[in-house]
Amino acid sequence: MVSTLRPGDTIGILGGGQLGRMIAQAASRMGLKCHIYCPDEISPAFEVSATKTIAAYDDEQALTEFAENVSVVTYEFENVPGETARILEQLVPVRPGPHALKVSQDRLIEKTFLSQEAATQVAPFIKVDTQAELETALAELGGQGVLKTRRFGYDGKGQIMIRTPEDAENAMEQLNNQPAILEGIVPFEKEISVIVARSLDGTVKCYDPSDNYHKNQILKTSTVPADIPEGTAQQAVDMATRIATALGYIGVMGVELFVVKTDGNTELVVNEIAPRVHNSGHWTEDACPVSQFEQHVRAIAGWPLGSPARGYNVIMENLIGDDVNTWASTLLEPNAHLTLYGKGQAREGRKMGHVNRLSPLC
Amino acid sequence: MVSTLRPGDTIGILGGGQLGRMIAQAASRMGLKCHIYCPDEISPAFEVSATKTIAAYDDEQALTEFAENVSVVTYEFENVPGETARILEQLVPVRPGPHALKVSQDRLIEKTFLSQEAATQVAPFIKVDTQAELETALAELGGQGVLKTRRFGYDGKGQIMIRTPEDAENAMEQLNNQPAILEGIVPFEKEISVIVARSLDGTVKCYDPSDNYHKNQILKTSTVPADIPEGTAQQAVDMATRIATALGYIGVMGVELFVVKTDGNTELVVNEIAPRVHNSGHWTEDACPVSQFEQHVRAIAGWPLGSPARGYNVIMENLIGDDVNTWASTLLEPNAHLTLYGKGQAREGRKMGHVNRLSPLC
Structure with a gap:
């Protein structure tokens, strides 16, 4: 594995959406090639790069071949499966690293990291796995909060705003009882x-x-x-x-x-x-x-x-x-x-x- | 033939060098696709586009298929063969048009156009097809001038600077007796x-x-x-x-x-x-x-x-x-x-x- 690329080397990009597309466009301006890996046959990033792999993110053979043909792997989305990252990182540098993925994929780990290791202020948060734990957490935060699934939330998905006791009823069921956190409502401007x-x-x-x-x-x-x-x-x-x-x-x-x-x-x-x-x-x-x-x-x-x-x-x-x-x-x-x-x-x-x-x- | 493209339409580019590459990069930013046509298997523009044709510029079948799959054709070099442009323009708009190619491919036509139709000042120029015509032209321009082939010159190629009678000896032979023009030397700053x-x-x-x-x-x-x-x-x-x-x-x-x-x-x-x-x-x-x-x-x-x-x-x-x-x-x-x-x-x-x-x- 080399840690530094030279012009003409190839960047592997997991994900073929607009972010991967714009990364590939920027890479090509500096003389770097790109190889896009995406399960979707029609992907925006495929149009701006000569090399692609259409395969699932858990296709070990496809991932191995991909890794062997690129000098570094990056990704355009944070929900890269942990197992995918593990397979790749044995063969090629994965940047940002798997640690960043692990932290950002789980709101509980993320908030803990942000408040403790990065010493930054976050909203109060409490781990919630059951409806009973939600009731306890709500009591602690003054009866209000935002219930968020720990994983796979984006653009407001996987979130329930709780301002009244009625909002809380069946809230965990609505989130399919996925592991969650309750966050204090931040009165942000x-x-x-x-x-x-x-x-x-x-x-x-x-x-x-x-x-x-x-x-x-x-x-x-x-x-x-x-x-x-x-x-x-x-x-x-x-x-x-x-x-x-x-x-x-x-x-x-x-x-x-x-x-x-x-x-x-x-x-x-x-x-x-x-x-x-x-x-x-x-x-x-x-x-x-x-x-x-x-x-x-x-x-x-x-x-x-x-x-x-x-x-x-x-x-x-x-x-x-x-x-x-x-x-x-x-x-x-x-x-x-x-x-x-x-x-x-x-x-x-x-x-x-x-x-x-x-x-x-x- | 449509005259105006919509996002998602495809631009055909003749030539796979850096200019074609940079045109393709700009096109992709605006949601247009590109199809690169170039005879060279390894071409810089191929790396930034999903679609390419590797074929000679006189391959009529390849040109026809290319034209049928794009909404407009452009080019990155002025020496596109006239026959290539003629085949394409019957099927798809070619921009800039074949007229621009014809004028810019031949220094005699170009200088005549510039001085007469565009009313711009150019260096004095005289058509020269033989060594004897060169001698006559030199006499007319005071014994000095730049002898340039009418076609296929770039980056100083196909040019001979004539300042003395010795420079003129065999000058047409050095240019393989290609049709040429003698231009007056412009004392430019x-x-x-x-x-x-x-x-x-x-x-x-x-x-x-x-x-x-x-x-x-x-x-x-x-x-x-x-x-x-x-x-x-x-x-x-x-x-x-x-x-x-x-x-x-x-x-x-x-x-x-x-x-x-x-x-x-x-x-x-x-x-x-x-x-x-x-x-x-x-x-x-x-x-x-x-x-x-x-x-x-x-x-x-x-x-x-x-x-x-x-x-x-x-x-x-x-x-x-x-x-x-x-x-x-x-x-x-x-x-x-x-x-x-x-x-x-x-x-x-x-x-x-x-x-x-x-x-x-x-």
């Missing part, structure tokens, strides 16, 4: 995120925080700079840096934080981390010379990180479902820059592309 | 170029002119803004606009001009045009939100052109042959942005990649 990168030699670089606005629990816009005090922005960057460092992370990670105002003070609470390039970092593709995708490639290739400096202020808008039908009018906007993911059908809730609207740095 | 784009509806947009510096007759650097008076820059843009309009051009074109100082006046003389994305426009990829590659794709797709505005000042440096070995140190420069073409061997004179070094707009 808004959500921001930091895209942080850490290289093989431990250097950490952060992009400026973004203000994130969600619609139907899916990210709709990210605005940079975020409308927060300078000290808060620095605090967010410091927290993201501590998290990446404590994880021994290699690559780009998204860190979502709640901005909470209490008694005139602004505080930050870490919501969750995503061990991959992140939707709230898509603005970097047009507003920065080095995008989050290039930064991720540099990190997992064992190369030095680039500058995360911005050249513009920017608002990123996700094109979800039918939003994509605005593509033609967007092309007419002088300061808008359109990215489409090459997906066929504009199903409801499906991320089809995004637009970055640029403006001068004040 | 330097070369600049303009990257101009024209859309299906006739809209023209130009990027800022660049100062171009050549080494061993191959472009080494392009610097933007060019160090020329504002009036000269505007004149260059006006000339490029006239040329694109007179050609009825669709797509991006490179227009090379000589800057000549006579009696304190600055004059521009058109050197040549290239009906394709151009090496001296590679700076746009990092210094502009809309690169020349995206602009070309927009134009040939029948989409509106993007803004050619710059966000940075920039120096583009070509990495030629062994220059590419600087890749690792370039990655350490905070304001440098590296592009590599994925070519294997760094042969002498081979374009391996380029670096854009950005600085703030004054």
Whole structure:
């Protein structure tokens, strides 16, 4: 196994969605090849790479052949099965490492890591495996909270908001009695995120925080700079840096934080981390010379990180479902820059592309 | 035949080199697919696209199948055989059109077009088919000139500089008696170029002119803004606009001009045009939100052109042959942005990649 790639080497990417596609596009700009591994025959990332494997994530033979033909493996989604990662890491470096996967795949492990090892503030949380444990936990948190499955939650899925005793009835049954946690409700003003990168030699670089606005629990816009005090922005960057460092992370990670105002003070609470390039970092593709995708490639290739400096202020808008039908009018906007993911059908809730609207740095 | 593409449609690209590769990368960002047609089994553009045809440019069956599977055809090199273009254009729009190919493939037709139809200044030129005609032409131009084959010249190939009677001896034989022209020597101060784009509806947009510096007759650097008076820059843009309009051009074109100082006046003389994305426009990829590659794709797709505005000042440096070995140190420069073409061997004179070094707009 080599730890550092050279131009012409091949990056293996688990997952063929838009994130894998954009990683592959950035890799090719720097003369690296990509090999996409995805079970879905029609995958956006297949279109931008000469090499692909269509196979299940538990297909040991396909994984072995894949690993033998690439110099490093990365992934575009955090729910890579542990067994998949274990098979691969015996043959090839897997970056970000399996530790990052383990931590981010389980909300209980994640919150414990964030509060203890990374010394960052999180919402109060209690392990809940049964309806009885939920009742006890609710009593402890003042009768309210958000019940979340420990695994496989995203875009608001696998979550139940509990504000009244009625909300709690049968709540565990609604989640199919999956292992869960109850989190205290954070009275947040808004959500921001930091895209942080850490290289093989431990250097950490952060992009400026973004203000994130969600619609139907899916990210709709990210605005940079975020409308927060300078000290808060620095605090967010410091927290993201501590998290990446404590994880021994290699690559780009998204860190979502709640901005909470209490008694005139602004505080930050870490919501969750995503061990991959992140939707709230898509603005970097047009507003920065080095995008989050290039930064991720540099990190997992064992190369030095680039500058995360911005050249513009920017608002990123996700094109979800039918939003994509605005593509033609967007092309007419002088300061808008359109990215489409090459997906066929504009199903409801499906991320089809995004637009970055640029403006001068004040 | 449709004249306007939709996301998900496929662009056919003749030529699999770095220009085709960068066109394909830009197309994929906007949700368009690409199909690369190239006779060379190992081609840089193959790596960034799912679909390719490996066949000769005179393989009528392969060309027909290619044309039937794409919505528009473009090319990365001006020496597309006329017969190839004729076969394709019967089945699918070819952009820029065959007229642009015909004009740019033959220096005699090109210079005649530039001086007469586009009303731009060019060096004096005389058609030369024999050594005897060369002697007559030399007498007319004061005994000096540049003898150039009418076809297939690039990077200084197919040219002989004639300053003395000895230089002229056997000159036509050295060029294998190919049809040629003798051009008057232009006492130019330097070369600049303009990257101009024209859309299906006739809209023209130009990027800022660049100062171009050549080494061993191959472009080494392009610097933007060019160090020329504002009036000269505007004149260059006006000339490029006239040329694109007179050609009825669709797509991006490179227009090379000589800057000549006579009696304190600055004059521009058109050197040549290239009906394709151009090496001296590679700076746009990092210094502009809309690169020349995206602009070309927009134009040939029948989409509106993007803004050619710059966000940075920039120096583009070509990495030629062994220059590419600087890749690792370039990655350490905070304001440098590296592009590599994925070519294997760094042969002498081979374009391996380029670096854009950005600085703030004054």
